[in-house]
Amino acid sequence: xxxxxxxxxxxxxxxxxxxxxxxxxRVDMILVNDVTAPISIREFRRIGVSKVFDPRKIVMVPDxxxxxxxxxxxxxxxxxxxxxxxxxTLYFEVGQMCGIEHVLLPEQGLVLPGELIIGADSHTxxxxxxxxFSTGMGSxxxxxxxxxxxxxxxxxxxxxxxxxxxxxxxxxxxxxILYTIGRxxxxxxxxxxxxxxxxxxxxLSIEGRFTMANMAVEAGAKAxxxxxxxxxxxxxxxxxxxxxxxxxxxxxAEYARxxxxxxxxxxxxxxxxxxPANARPVSEVGxxxxxxxxxxxCTNGRxxxxxxxxxxxxxxxxxxxxxxxxxxxxxxxxxxxxxxGLVEIFIEAGAAVSTPTxxxxxxxxxxxxxxxxxxxxxTNRNFVGRMGSPKSEVYxxxxxxxxxxxxxxxxxxxxxxxx
Amino acid sequence: xxxxxxxxxxxxxxTDAILPGQYLNLTTMEELTRYCMEDADxxxxxxxxxxxxxxxxxxxxxxxxxxxxxxxxxxSGISCVIxxxxxxxxxxxxINIGLPxxxxxxxxxxxxxxxxxxxxxxxxxxxxxxxxxxxxxSSYPGFMAELITAGGLIEYTRxxxxxxxx
Ligand code: SF4
Numbered sequence: 001x002x003x004x005x006x007x008x009x010x011x012x013x014x015x016x017x018x019x020x021x022x023x024x025x026r027v028d029m030i031l032v033n034d035v036t037a038p039i040s041i042r043e044f045r046r047i048g049v050s051k052v053f054d055p056r057k058i059v060m061v062p063d064x065x066x067x068x069x070x071x072x073x074x075x076x077x078x079x080x081x082x083x084x085x086x087x088x089t090l091y092f093e094v095g096q097m098c099g100i101e102h103v104l105l106p107e108q109g110l111v112l113p114g115e116l117i118i119g120a121d122s123h124t125x126x127x128x129x130x131x132x133f134s135t136g137m138g139s140x141x142x143x144x145x146x147x148x149x150x151x152x153x154x155x156x157x158x159x160x161x162x163x164x165x166x167x168x169x170x171x172x173x174x175x176x177i178l179y180t181i182g183r184x185x186x187x188x189x190x191x192x193x194x195x196x197x198x199x200x201x202x203x204l205s206i207e208g209r210f211t212m213a214n215m216a217v218e219a220g221a222k223a224x225x226x227x228x229x230x231x232x233x234x235x236x237x238x239x240x241x242x243x244x245x246x247x248x249x250x251x252x253a254e255y256a257r258x259x260x261x262x263x264x265x266x267x268x269x270x271x272x273x274x275x276p277a278n279a280r281p282v283s284e285v286g287x288x289x290x291x292x293x294x295x296x297x298c299t300n301g302r303x304x305x306x307x308x309x310x311x312x313x314x315x316x317x318x319x320x321x322x323x324x325x326x327x328x329x330x331x332x333x334x335x336x337x338x339x340x341g342l343v344e345i346f347i348e349a350g351a352a353v354s355t356p357t358x359x360x361x362x363x364x365x366x367x368x369x370x371x372x373x374x375x376x377x378x379t380n381r382n383f384v385g386r387m388g389s390p391k392s393e394v395y396x397x398x399x400x401x402x403x404x405x406x407x408x409x410x411x412x413x414x415x416x417x418x419x
Numbered sequence: 420x421x422x423x424x425x426x427x428x429x430x431x432x433x434t435d436a437i438l439p440g441q442y443l444n445l446t447t448m449e450e451l452t453r454y455c456m457e458d459a460d461x462x463x464x465x466x467x468x469x470x471x472x473x474x475x476x477x478x479x480x481x482x483x484x485x486x487x488x489x490x491x492x493x494x495s496g497i498s499c500v501i502x503x504x505x506x507x508x509x510x511x512x513x514i515n516i517g518l519p520x521x522x523x524x525x526x527x528x529x530x531x532x533x534x535x536x537x538x539x540x541x542x543x544x545x546x547x548x549x550x551x552x553x554x555x556x557s558s559y560p561g562f563m564a565e566l567i568t569a570g571g572l573i574e575y576t577r578x579x580x581x582x583x584x585x
Contacts, residue, residue: 022562038446039486046573049580065444073444122484122508138486138512144576152562186431187478191507220481222507275431362440362483383435383482385458 002158002253003225004193007133010245011116019157019256026150027057029111031119033101034062034073036139037080040120043143052087053149059090059110061101064358066094069365099330099356102126102214102298107330109239113228113246118142118151123298123380125216129209130236131228131246133193136217156222157256158193163200165264170414172308173208174300174378174398176200177215178269182279184259190220192256195249197227200263206235207304214299215380218276268413271396273382282401282413292375293318293406294387295399296327296354297361300378303336305329305399310342312403312417313349319409324351325367331356351406363387369394376405420539421498421519422548423470427532432459432475433482434509438491440483451487452494469496472536474527476502480509489513499538501545503527514563515572521545526554 001009001016009017011025032040037060044052052058060080065073084091090110092098097108102123105111111127117134118124120142127134137151145151163176181188194216201209209226216224226232228246267281295301295309306328318324326346328334334356337343346353360367361379369375369392377387382394397405400414407417436459438451445451456463473492479502480488489512492500499519513520519540526545530536534549545554559567569575 022560035443036484036486039490042446043573047577047580070444076444076446120484120486122482124484136484136508138484138489138508138515140486140515140572141511144572147576147580152566186481187504187506190478190504220478220506362435362443364440364443368441381433381435381482383433385439386435388441390458 002249002255003131003195003227003247004133004158004223005155006247007114007116008153008155017155019155021155023153023155024150025116025153027118027145028115029117030058030142030145031101031105031117031121031124032060032080032142033064033121034066034077034080035064036120036142037083038076039139040143040146041079041083043140044146047143047147049147052089052146055088056090057149058146059105060084061092061098061104062094063098063100063356064362065364066357067355095331097331099333100298100301100358103301103329103333106130106210107239107332109236109241112236112240112242112244113232114244118145122217123214125221125223126210126214126298128213128216128223128225129206130232131226133223133225135223156191156193158195159189160195160197160255160258162258162260163196163198163263164260165200165262167200167203167263168266170268170400171266172398173204173211175266175269176263177212178271178276178279178396179266181215181219181277182269182271184219186218186275186277187220189216192221194219194221194224196224201226202229205304206231207302210302211299215276218380268398268401270401270411271382273393273395274384276380276382276396282411285411288374288395288411289409290322290376290405290411291373292367292369293322293324293402294327294360294367294375294377294379295325295402296329297358297379298329299380300399301327301329301333303333305378306333306337306342309399309403310345312400312414313351313407314345316349316407316417318350318406322406322409324406325360326351326353327359328356360387376402376411378402420537421470421472422535422537423472423498424468425472425474425530425532425534425536426463426466427474427530428459430476431478431481434480434485434488435482437480437488438485443485443487445487448490448494451491455491455495464495467495467497470498471496472538473497473500474502474530476527477504479505481506484508486512486516489516489518493518501526514566517571521556523554523556
């Protein structure tokens with residue numbers, strides 16, 4: 001069996017499972033946020049049970065419309081806060097080591113290798129970076145799981161993606177995943193699990209793996225998984241809150257498809273507006289002036305991402321016609337960035353540094369685009385209207401490309417700025 | 420038996436296009452319906468009539484996990500969505516809340532916007548009344564059929580927990 005099949009079999013108390021099979025599987029952690037919780041809570045009440053199955057396995061994170069942007073959002077956040085208190089679930093209050101859920105949960109050691117995690121958010125697949133099977137669902141699925149502690153799943157076929165060659169300077173997880181989605185398309189891994197392997201993946205940082213797993217859903221995948229190695233162990237060591245199991249794909253494991261890429265000489269990638277699959281090398285983007293650059297989110301809001309951006313912005317100024325917004329993923333990332341002097345670099349360069357929030361990523365608040373405006377963003381989606389007006393445009397890239405573009409005022413390779 | 424006019428769309432209609440992020444602080448079907456398809460088809464709410472059928476090619480409902488999207492579609496009066504295939508979270512969400520979905524390449528290929536369809540969900544047939552064509556659709560796999568028969572996931576879960584207690 002492969003990694004996905006082993007994790008699913010273990011959680012369904014089966015010795016083996018195969019693609020296409022429907023299983024009922026126990027979950028180790030359930031996630032909801034301030035957007036999906038109100039519906040989850042309403043549906044949970046309809047089931048007719050008074051208590052969640054296990055409050056220590058449910059985590060509620062106010063991150064989308066927080067700090068609340070209006071009274072409606074405040075009411076929603078309040079509902080979630082009160083439910084968390086009533087049920088005794090895990091809960092992170094704004095400001096109190098909170099942050100964007102998919103940066104927060106791994107950082108807090110709440111999601112670990114070999115686990116099955118579901119969340120009412122499509123980017124729940126992020127935790128695959130740690131060798132877990134994690135997947136996004138809707139509010140009603142989460143309501144049912146909060147009551148029962150399990151969920152139904154169809155065992156997905158797995159696509160193995162092998163990355164050979166060496167990562168170039170300024171090339172990281174974001175570039176690999178944009179490149180991949182650009183090749184296989186937005187439905188290239190529809191209903192499948194993706195397993196990322198190869199020497200370039202081994203060389204990739206944990207942060208880079210989170211970025212890749214995060215965007216597996218942009219290829220339609222149910223999950224995107226990585227093998228547990230020394231880097232994973234090192235990341236988990238000081239964080240783990242409970243015991244976990246490590247699974248590995250057998251050498252004779254079966255895959256629906258194996259795709260190999262040689263990424264030697266690959267340039268940083270940029271996805272043009274409309275779809276994350278519109279990826280191309282930064283040198284082929286053309287002359288694109290920007291109004292805004294967003295650095296952060298659950299895709300690229302980790303310390304390494306901010307370090308990359310700071311490396312570019314140090315001693316430089318954001319272009320006079322560009323708004324550069326930096327969103328650390330969590331309070332911890334923010335604090336680390338402060339201690340390392342990154343925040344100072346951002347402010348001196350003329351960038352706005354915000355408290356952790358989803359804010360601009362999904363066009364919710366803070367950094368909404370007006371008609372005709374263009375933004376380069378380190379987030380994961382550039383659908384029509386994603387960040388505001390349906391007549392605005394979003395280009396996706398790594399933090400290095402976004403920071404370099406903020407300085408020049410149009411989309412450029414980091415090389416152009418770093419000299 | 421469902422019957423209505425078809426509103427047809429293309430590939431990769433994402434949930435941001437069905438229900439833009441700025442409305443995600445709304446939580447009732449009635450409120451969400453007012454913004455249904457705002458970015459994908461601003462004219463949609465003017466055209467749609469109760470019972471109408473939404474159609475798309477591939478990967479319908481990709482993107483965010485927001486259940487707000489199928490809720491808005493259901494609230495608009497759409498009785499069924501037919502596509503060549505759906506994004507997986509959207510598929511789960513729609514089935515869970517009782518919005519029927521059908522995957523059928525042939526009917527999508529041979530139907531245009533404005534055609535009238537008649538759908539027999541239990542019999543597994545779709546008739547294009549405008550073009551006098553009949554198509555067979557495969558039924559839901561075993562487990563999903565149970566879910567639909569129970570009346571959605573919440574009912575199904577309630578029954579499951581009750582039977583556990585007995
Ligand atoms: S940062 Fe963006 S993609 Fe990530 S959870 Fe928030 S809204 Fe979703």
